[in-house]
Amino acid sequence: MYGKGILKGLGVTWKRFWNTYLEDISWLLSGKKRYFTEEGVKHRASKHARGIFTVQYPEERLILPEEFRYVPFLVYDEGEGGKKEVRCTSCGICAKVCPPQCIWIVRSNDPNTGRPIPEPTEFYIDMDICMNCGFCAEYCPFDAIKMDHDFEIASYGRNVYNLEKLLKPASYYASIRPQNYAREEEARKAKEAAKAAKTAAKPA
Amino acid sequence: MDNEKLNLPQYDIPDDIQNAVAITTLDRLYNWGRRSSVWPLMFGLACCAIEMIAAQAARYDMARFGMEVMRPTPRQADLMLVSGTVTKKMVPAIVRLYNQMPEPKYVVAMGACASGGGPFKEGYNVVAGIDKFIPVDVYIPGCPPTPQALIAGLIKLQEKIDKESLKKVRWYRKGPDAVEIPVPILGPDLIDPRRSAEIKQIAAAVKEGAS
Amino acid sequence: MTAPASTQTVDLAARFPGIVTADTRPGYSGFIVEKDKLVEVATAIRDEFGYDLLTAVTAVDYLPEGKMEVVYHAYKTTGGPGLVFRVQVPRVDPIEVPSLINVYPGADLQEREAWDLMGIRFTGHPDLRRILMWEGFDGHPLRKDWKEPFYEEDAKPFKSRWPEGRHVMAEDRNPYKDNLKFPENFDPEKWIPDNDNMLYQSLKRYTMKNEDGLETDHIVVNMGPQHPSTHGVFRAAITLEGETIVGLKPVVGYLHRNHDKIGERNTFLQNMPYTDRLDYFNSMSNNLAYAITVEKLMNIPVAERAEYIRVIMAELSRIQNHLVFIGMLLNDLGAMYTPALYAFEERELILDVFEAVSGARMMCNYLRFGGVVRDIPPYVMQKIKDLVFDRLPAKTDEMDRLLTENEVLVARLKGVPVIDGETAIKYSVTGPVLRAAGVPYDIRRADPYSIYDRFDFDVAVRYNGDLYDNYLIRLDEIRQSLRILQQAVKQIPDGPINSQKPQYQVRVPAGEAYGRIESPKGELAFYVVSNGKPNPWRYHVRPASFVNITCLEKICLGAKIADFVALLGVLDIVMGELDR
Ligand code: SF4
Ligand code: SF4
Ligand code: SF4
Numbered sequence: 001m002y003g004k005g006i007l008k009g010l011g012v013t014w015k016r017f018w019n020t021y022l023e024d025i026s027w028l029l030s031g032k033k034r035y036f037t038e039e040g041v042k043h044r045a046s047k048h049a050r051g052i053f054t055v056q057y058p059e060e061r062l063i064l065p066e067e068f069r070y071v072p073f074l075v076y077d078e079g080e081g082g083k084k085e086v087r088c089t090s091c092g093i094c095a096k097v098c099p100p101q102c103i104w105i106v107r108s109n110d111p112n113t114g115r116p117i118p119e120p121t122e123f124y125i126d127m128d129i130c131m132n133c134g135f136c137a138e139y140c141p142f143d144a145i146k147m148d149h150d151f152e153i154a155s156y157g158r159n160v161y162n163l164e165k166l167l168k169p170a171s172y173y174a175s176i177r178p179q180n181y182a183r184e185e186e187a188r189k190a191k192e193a194a195k196a197a198k199t200a201a202k203p204a
Numbered sequence: 205m206d207n208e209k210l211n212l213p214q215y216d217i218p219d220d221i222q223n224a225v226a227i228t229t230l231d232r233l234y235n236w237g238r239r240s241s242v243w244p245l246m247f248g249l250a251c252c253a254i255e256m257i258a259a260q261a262a263r264y265d266m267a268r269f270g271m272e273v274m275r276p277t278p279r280q281a282d283l284m285l286v287s288g289t290v291t292k293k294m295v296p297a298i299v300r301l302y303n304q305m306p307e308p309k310y311v312v313a314m315g316a317c318a319s320g321g322g323p324f325k326e327g328y329n330v331v332a333g334i335d336k337f338i339p340v341d342v343y344i345p346g347c348p349p350t351p352q353a354l355i356a357g358l359i360k361l362q363e364k365i366d367k368e369s370l371k372k373v374r375w376y377r378k379g380p381d382a383v384e385i386p387v388p389i390l391g392p393d394l395i396d397p398r399r400s401a402e403i404k405q406i407a408a409a410v411k412e413g414a415s
Numbered sequence: 416m417t418a419p420a421s422t423q424t425v426d427l428a429a430r431f432p433g434i435v436t437a438d439t440r441p442g443y444s445g446f447i448v449e450k451d452k453l454v455e456v457a458t459a460i461r462d463e464f465g466y467d468l469l470t471a472v473t474a475v476d477y478l479p480e481g482k483m484e485v486v487y488h489a490y491k492t493t494g495g496p497g498l499v500f501r502v503q504v505p506r507v508d509p510i511e512v513p514s515l516i517n518v519y520p521g522a523d524l525q526e527r528e529a530w531d532l533m534g535i536r537f538t539g540h541p542d543l544r545r546i547l548m549w550e551g552f553d554g555h556p557l558r559k560d561w562k563e564p565f566y567e568e569d570a571k572p573f574k575s576r577w578p579e580g581r582h583v584m585a586e587d588r589n590p591y592k593d594n595l596k597f598p599e600n601f602d603p604e605k606w607i608p609d610n611d612n613m614l615y616q617s618l619k620r621y622t623m624k625n626e627d628g629l630e631t632d633h634i635v636v637n638m639g640p641q642h643p644s645t646h647g648v649f650r651a652a653i654t655l656e657g658e659t660i661v662g663l664k665p666v667v668g669y670l671h672r673n674h675d676k677i678g679e680r681n682t683f684l685q686n687m688p689y690t691d692r693l694d695y696f697n698s699m700s701n702n703l704a705y706a707i708t709v710e711k712l713m714n715i716p717v718a719e720r721a722e723y724i725r726v727i728m729a730e731l732s733r734i735q736n737h738l739v740f741i742g743m744l745l746n747d748l749g750a751m752y753t754p755a756l757y758a759f760e761e762r763e764l765i766l767d768v769f770e771a772v773s774g775a776r777m778m779c780n781y782l783r784f785g786g787v788v789r790d791i792p793p794y795v796m797q798k799i800k801d802l803v804f805d806r807l808p809a810k811t812d813e814m815d816r817l818l819t820e821n822e823v824l825v826a827r828l829k830g831v832p833v834i835d836g837e838t839a840i841k842y843s844v845t846g847p848v849l850r851a852a853g854v855p856y857d858i859r860r861a862d863p864y865s866i867y868d869r870f871d872f873d874v875a876v877r878y879n880g881d882l883y884d885n886y887l888i889r890l891d892e893i894r895q896s897l898r899i900l901q902q903a904v905k906q907i908p909d910g911p912i913n914s915q916k917p918q919y920q921v922r923v924p925a926g927e928a929y930g931r932i933e934s935p936k937g938e939l940a941f942y943v944v945s946n947g948k949p950n951p952w953r954y955h956v957r958p959a960s961f962v963n964i965t966c967l968e969k970i971c972l973g974a975k976i977a978d979f980v981a982l983l984g985v986l987d988i989v990m991g992e993l994d995r
Binding site: 002003004005006008009011012013016045046047049053064065067068069090092093095096097098099101103104105106107116122124126131132133134135138139147160162 | 684688689771780802816819820821917919
Binding site: 253261276289292297321332348350393395409410 | 551
């Protein structure tokens, strides 16, 4: 019969149209909230997603996976009295590995001895060049540069981030990447313990 | 509309019209109308365009912001989303499209490439940012900006529209309503007609090969 | 990894003594052919030895040796390893090499590219115009002694970034304060732009007489670069006789981002994220092709688990590519939005997987030499299983129900010829378009890479070579990919995910490698030449889209203009890869 294929196709769209309302009703009956809840968003990103698929950003947000990467930022530990202890030692590895070469680092020199000290005086990332590749975070040996989750950074001008703009506390890093953070802290503690054991063992 | 709200900080009302309630109310109505129906030009350049399409699709659904009507012709578009790498070969076409858009028109530079050249900035065929040629309203960093980041940028554009005032917008002023941007010429390299005198001067001074 | 010697299966040198010599440079393989006899030798390679598919034509500038080399890679559509032959010419202008366009018409656009970027004149090429850059552009940018305006150093990392790396805009280092470079004493006022004159001249080649012998005026229509159905910034200059296409020239280069030039400055690892931006729908496949190529050069094994992860990712990206292809094809045909929106839903779910493992939806940058960057977390593995066992098979069937029998669609697609098998091979077409024309050529089978030889799947083939078959074959391939995926997620072993230590500076011995995969769009290959330094000496992308559009002119002649978007649509081009 001519038109059978069209009817079949219409069946599909018809079904998908009603799915939204059927889902709404079933969520209502089970007493759960389908919209504006984490559960609802999760459901819409799972294999069970039926009917409406929209996540209504900005009211609802997709749940970002831990590995999500946007632009890089620098991590600092909060020292006593709110002192920012920048983790970066200006070793330059990130600047070397960066594919579009958008990291600029000025290494600090001790004003008295003239020797380099492990802290950057200046640190720039040109966000209008950065390709969000994540190499800097991947190869930094000091866990000092990480990829951010914050993507709401549109602006009315060009973006070259300096040290001040790049710094974010370690607690923020722990909040966006809890598993990575825990793993790195553990590794660090193990390393320190090994070091301490070594120094303790030496005199003996 | 209550007058209280007019004095909220997000409404940037210039001093001279602080008391002109009629205008501000009209402004808000006018801005509300425009911000809720920003029609983008159906225009994609590179990878970022795919994220723009994704933002139009079901999960992000830009229709919620009145931006679902992608017009393939510049004559009906309000917003040019420069979504991707601007190359020298393409820039004459982009400038032409921009010139053909009627006022009010907005430009959003989506992604690192459109904002400032992006990862390919060092390339010989790449324009280091579309703002070298046309004025940009909002810059969205990222490579590519995720659809959510794009929407965040468009909300930023809506905020900008909200602050405009009928008294100040350029397209109700006297004089030509839009400044035509001269279309770049493809020469041995890209020639911006606005700069040709300058180029001639420098070309005479610089020895070839020196950078 | 197979040794490069595997290409020596034919003894070309014995067949052509004195004309062909085996290439004995360490790390190289194949044969060096005398320039003057190239056409003769190539004809023999095609007819006597059976290498009917010329996949890649590219040039290498060996500046220190004062030589230019044109490298050809030929394969048999019946499968097996390929044959590399090359021509070497002294590096003094005019550099001339005979064109192979009459032996392998598929060389057309690639030769034009070599002329544009390297300045090699292919004698006998009927339409040797620039292709990626515009007529009038100064110089041939891929030559090693050509420097771009923002040139800093020959190789990354640049010294100005550390330890005294004060931020300077590249613009400020250039005398023109922009990405510009002009010849000495250049005067813009006196410049006469080409304005596509050469293009329109070449369109005039087509006969101006219609069947009745009447001379009629033709209309030239430009579609693109800004056109809603050209998939980005593609442009076609079309001559029309009434509604019939009588002449067509693709005009590309509007997204030429200089991958090759930048890639030669990058270190081997730094190229990985750049490959993401070639075919931006399938960054995982691009990563895979590049990783395979460099691993061939480095001669390192790949961790077992990583091989499986790679296959899973590559096949997932094939599925989302084909789904979007179907949606977009229907968009082009005027069935606005519904199929595309449905396709994008499934694509989002697949991208969620990519995002969870690699951190980004589109630009995954997930593979490393010897493996992958991080393991698949258990919850993502579960997600993949959900998708490949439940969701995607059901949704593919749904797409099938929605479209396949739709009478309007069938009427529009069935019987509109795209290309037949023989012509497709001649024009070096690869991928689904070739298979829809009845040639069962799939690199996963014909010349297996990674671990595809372990999976049980069929090469999807359709025989009519019309638009409808080109649509159906995408559905077939999705189903086959699902089969591979179901086996892969069941068999995936535990273990390390990289055979190498994480390192940002890899040691790559001197030599050349040509690594190719069956990307969703066709054969995607990288040709990399290393001279032992941290940066490749030559980094060439052999994209599927670019070579596939060589046949566009052929398949459109005689078609109706209304079918043009569909014909272009089934070639499934993506500009990032086409223009690079
Ligand atoms: S961020 Fe890390 S890699 Fe970069 S300079 Fe600082 S310590 Fe070195
Ligand atoms: S994310 Fe990539 S491009 Fe951006 S700063 Fe880091 S290494 Fe450079
Ligand atoms: S910013 Fe990145 S994703 Fe966007 S067009 Fe440029 S390279 Fe592509």
